[in-house]
Amino acid sequence: MKKDTVCRLCSACCPVEVTIRNGRLTAARRKSSLPPEQCQPCPKLRAAADITYSPNRLTTPLIRDRNGKHNGFRTAGWEEALDAVATRMQQYRQEHGAQSVAWLRGMAADWGAPWDYASRLMHAFGSPNVIGNGSVCHVAREMAHAFTYGAMTIPQIKDAGCIMVWGKNDQNTCPPAFDAILQARRQGARLIVIDPVRTPLAEMADIWLQIKPGYDGLLAMAMIDTIIDEELFDRDFVRQWCLGFDELRRVAQTFTAENIADKLWLTAADIRNTARLYATTSPACIVDGNGLDMQLPVFDATRAVCMLRALTGNLDRPGGDLIPQPVPTRDMQLKERLPADLPPITCNYSLFSSFHHNWGLHAQSSLIDAILEERPYPIRMLIVQSGNPAVTMTDTNRVRQALQKLECLVAIDLFATSTTQLADIVLPAAGCFEKTQLNRAALRHSLVTLQDQVIDCIGDSWPDWKITFELGRRLGLDKEFPWQTVEGAIDYQLQPAGLTTARLRSSPSGIAWCRVEHEKFVSQGFRTPSGKVEFSSPRLAENGYPAVPFGHGFDSPLSDAGQQAAFPFIGISGERCNRYTHSQFRQVPALRKQEPEGYVDIHPEDAQRLAVIDGTLLQVSTPRGCIRMKARISDRIHPGSILIAWGWGEVDPRWSINNLTDDTLRNPVTATPSNRSFMCKVEKCQQADKGV
Ligand SMILES: Nc1nc2c(c(=O)[nH]1)N[C@H]1C(S)=C(S)[C@@H](COP(=O)(O)OP(=O)(O)OC[C@H]3O[C@@H](n4cnc5c(=O)[nH]c(N)nc54)[C@H](O)[C@@H]3O)O[C@H]1N2
Numbered sequence: 052m053k054k055d056t057v058c059r060l061c062s063a064c065c066p067v068e069v070t071i072r073n074g075r076l077t078a079a080r081r082k083s084s085l086p087p088e089q090c091q092p093c094p095k096l097r098a099a100a101d102i103t104y105s106p107n108r109l110t111t112p113l114i115r116d117r118n119g120k121h122n123g124f125r126t127a128g129w130e131e132a133l134d135a136v137a138t139r140m141q142q143y144r145q146e147h148g149a150q151s152v153a154w155l156r157g158m159a160a161d162w163g164a165p166w167d168y169a170s171r172l173m174h175a176f177g178s179p180n181v182i183g184n185g186s187v188c189h190v191a192r193e194m195a196h197a198f199t200y201g202a203m204t205i206p207q208i209k210d211a212g213c214i215m216v217w218g219k220n221d222q223n224t225c226p227p228a229f230d231a232i233l234q235a236r237r238q239g240a241r242l243i244v245i246d247p248v249r250t251p252l253a254e255m256a257d258i259w260l261q262i263k264p265g266y267d268g269l270l271a272m273a274m275i276d277t278i279i280d281e282e283l284f285d286r287d288f289v290r291q292w293c294l295g296f297d298e299l300r301r302v303a304q305t306f307t308a309e310n311i312a313d314k315l316w317l318t319a320a321d322i323r324n325t326a327r328l329y330a331t332t333s334p335a336c337i338v339d340g341n342g343l344d345m346q347l348p349v350f351d352a353t354r355a356v357c358m359l360r361a362l363t364g365n366l367d368r369p370g371g372d373l374i375p376q377p378v379p380t381r382d383m384q385l386k387e388r389l390p391a392d393l394p395p396i397t398c399n400y401s402l403f404s405s406f407h408h409n410w411g412l413h414a415q416s417s418l419i420d421a422i423l424e425e426r427p428y429p430i431r432m433l434i435v436q437s438g439n440p441a442v443t444m445t446d447t448n449r450v451r452q453a454l455q456k457l458e459c460l461v462a463i464d465l466f467a468t469s470t471t472q473l474a475d476i477v478l479p480a481a482g483c484f485e486k487t488q489l490n491r492a493a494l495r496h497s498l499v500t501l502q503d504q505v506i507d508c509i510g511d512s513w514p515d516w517k518i519t520f521e522l523g524r525r526l527g528l529d530k531e532f533p534w535q536t537v538e539g540a541i542d543y544q545l546q547p548a549g550l551t552t553a554r555l556r557s558s559p560s561g562i563a564w565c566r567v568e569h570e571k572f573v574s575q576g577f578r579t580p581s582g583k584v585e586f587s588s589p590r591l592a593e594n595g596y597p598a599v600p601f602g603h604g605f606d607s608p609l610s611d612a613g614q615q616a617a618f619p620f621i622g623i624s625g626e627r628c629n630r631y632t633h634s635q636f637r638q639v640p641a642l643r644k645q646e647p648e649g650y651v652d653i654h655p656e657d658a659q660r661l662a663v664i665d666g667t668l669l670q671v672s673t674p675r676g677c678i679r680m681k682a683r684i685s686d687r688i689h690p691g692s693i694l695i696a697w698g699w700g701e702v703d704p705r706w707s708i709n710n711l712t713d714d715t716l717r718n719p720v721t722a723t724p725s726n727r728s729f730m731c732k733v734e735k736c737q738q739a740d741k742g743v
Pocket residue numbers: 156157158159160184187188189341345436437438439440443444445463464465466468480481482483515624625632633634635697708709712726727
């Protein structure tokens with residue numbers, strides 16, 4: 052039997068067709084606009100059955116018990132485990148206030164309705180502290196889009212004449228977008244790639260700019276300057292729809308291609324030619340990605356990139372960058388229940404916490420400040436849902452110290468992880484094929500697709516929605532969680548759009564709730580305070596931030612930049628590979644066989660200087676800590692930089708890149724640390740330590 056659903060093994064949220072035999076998932080195929088032989092394969096999806104039926108899945112709730120048989124845990128029933136969680140939550144609320152309990156959502160929840168349900172539960176309980184990981188993921192970038200023209204745009208790749216890919220590697224992270232790039236290339240679209248790493252996409256490009264890691268903001272400003280200086284901008288659009296052109300021009304003039312090319316490891320001609328190709332090929336879209344995120348200047352760098360779209364008149368035009376038409380939904384969050392005078396722990400980043408109603412709180416580092424330094428007040432109990440902060444959060448040592456300091460840690464996950472190992476109570480979650488949920492990605496724009504349950508839950512695992520609803524009811528929130536099925540909750544949420552679960556089920560390709568329109572600004576303006584594209588933002592100026600990107604100058608984006616002699620290499624946190632999602636799936640033999648370990652890529656010139664060969668065990672260190680990994684000689688990076696494989700800390704703590712990252716320097720608006728690019732030292736390991 053074939054069934055349609057949406058895959059959530061990573062956040063690409065691909066529509067898929069699943070084959071079921073005797074109630075078991077046996078295969079899954081990604082639906083694509085391209086013929087099967089032309090579309091990008093996904094090893095994770097191919098291993099969907101191995102992941103789903105992995106013997107390592109958590110199948111029953113666990114409660115910490117030193118004498119327990121399961122790694123310091125004993126098994127428990129759901130009644131006991133949920134009662135224990137509810138009792139502890141109520142105890143902390145009574146003794147220290149509801150705000151002393153926080154909920155941390157990882158990536159796997161971010162695109163699903165569990166987001167709304169967790170917020171609903173916590174807000175009704177009385178705590179504002181539901182924290183996501185958007186300060187390192189795309190939410191900081193989303194805020195930059197929103198502050199420039201009101202919403203995060205969607206590149207119209209298939210219809211573009213020029214595609215500029217800026218720090219995104221869709222081949223591995225979003226195959227449907229990669230299919231679209233290939234299709235556009237066949238139709239003759241020009242391709243620009245801005246990436247410090249020579250990816251397969253960079254090899255395909257008309258222009259590849261091998262930018263110095265973290266310096267994207269300077270490049271964008273120099274491109275703005277070129278486009279203005281050479282009068283390549285869309286005069287009519289700028290005159291009618293943009294605020295602060297003269298201020299932008301003045302600031303951009305301080306970053307001319309000739310002035311800054313050296314700092315970027317580029318030439319002025321590289322920069323000017325790229326700006327010319329982008330500005331003179333119409334329509335053009337920009338695919339921006341996580342290469343801009345996790346950088347100290349992420350907010351202004353992304354704002355500058357956004358301004359390129361507006362300067363060239365590509366906003367909301369076919370083949371350019373579409374302003375999305377979000378699906379109207381009922382607000383599930385119950386924020387109004389929170390006392391007005393109760394600040395969230397992210398209160399130092401209030402613009403970031405409030406720029407988008409649904410995104411909520413994303414200054415992730417604030418959670419660690421609150422636990423360790425009790426700023427602005429202590430967090431005592433934490434519920435982690437679908438995240439592995441012990442590996443994925445900045446400065447692992449500090450994070451682990453915080454998790455250990457907690458009086459109570461609850462983890463909701465599919466697998467035992469470095470985080471569940473520190474927990475007091477572990478709740479087993481059902482995987483993406485075992486549950487029905489509304490994907491947030493599906494609500495962002497017109498086409499709504501249902502992630503539908505296609506097989507039974509494994510063991511005694513429960514879907515996240517059920518865990519949240521049942522916990523809510525145990526906290527006395529029966530009225531807030533009246534639904535016995537997820538369908539009831541989805542129908543309630545989708546009512547304003549006139550959609551139901553039943554209708555979505557009968558339309559597996561999705562339902563367009565409205566017609567896609569372009570140039571909506573002509574009748575509606577932009578969703579900014581001025582109704583225009585804000586090259587200069589009065590709102591930011593009022594809050595003490597530069598109104599124009601880098602209006603207060605450009606500081607080094609790299610942590611420990613002041614100690615170049617001791618830490619001379621630029622470490623790059625490597626791109627996501629297509630077999631794994633962050634710290635996940637290394638325990639699945641089918642995937643691990645294909646890619647057994649991660650490497651530190653080092654340029655041949657640096658390798659020669661350090662007498663390093665393929666397979667030499669390297670120690671990479673920063674003032675926070677070190678990692679040990681084998682070297683791989685590679686000229687896909689620039690001399691002076693190393694590329695460190697991401698996500699291996701779950702296999703061995705010595706492979707954990709966040710041992711190196713710094714959480715003291717942060718973007719003042721979005722709390723983003725420099726997880727992606729940092730200064731570090733590289734040495735050969737002296738001992739006969741073979742690593743793992
Ligand atoms: N240095 C450095 N740091 C980074 C990054 C980097 O590239 N470099 N990337 C950053 C980014 S962009 C992100 S998004 C974060 C990711 O950070 P995390 O969200 O912590 O990443 P994962 O390792 O994917 O952890 C997800 C966990 O959820 C579990 N899970 C999967 N599906 C479900 C489900 O349906 N329900 C529940 N309850 N659990 C589920 C998985 O088993 C896994 O343990 O890391 C960030 N940190």
